[in-house]
Amino acid sequence: MMEIEKDMDAQGTHILAKQKTKEREIVLDYDYEKCAGCSICVDLCPKKALQEGPLQEIAKGLDAPAVLIDLDACAFCGMCVNFCPTKAFKMTVRERKPSLETAESAGATEAQA
Ligand code: SF4
Ligand code: SF4
Secondary structure, X not given: OOOOEEEEEEEOOEEEEEEEOOOEEEEEEEEOOOOOOOOHHHHHOOOOOEEEOOHHHHHOOOOOOOEEEOOOXXXXXXXXXXXXXXXXXXXXXXXXXXXXXXXXXXHHHHHHO
């Protein structure tokens, strides 16, 4: 079974949700400073991983995210990234290099033979 690690981090106004497997690392970056609180992403998330934050308090000046992410529920599908009208969500995918390791160990086996 494929091992999946998830974790969440905050950097300034950015909430970073991360998913790591042996093959790749995906980062879903939500910058709440850019968020207009329209809730489009909350309605469209297929995993119901997003919910509204304290919108009334934010309207009165509270510095908090308008959208809360449930890391366990998120499937890193990218729909929130594609549909957010203010580009508050971004996703980056970084491939890790299993093929290189495989090639190296294949080479080592050959050298020993
Ligand atoms: S769709 Fe974008 S602007 Fe609207 S609530 Fe979600 S993150 Fe904020
Ligand atoms: S990446 Fe997909 S599953 Fe995760 S919060 Fe966005 S829409 Fe929902």
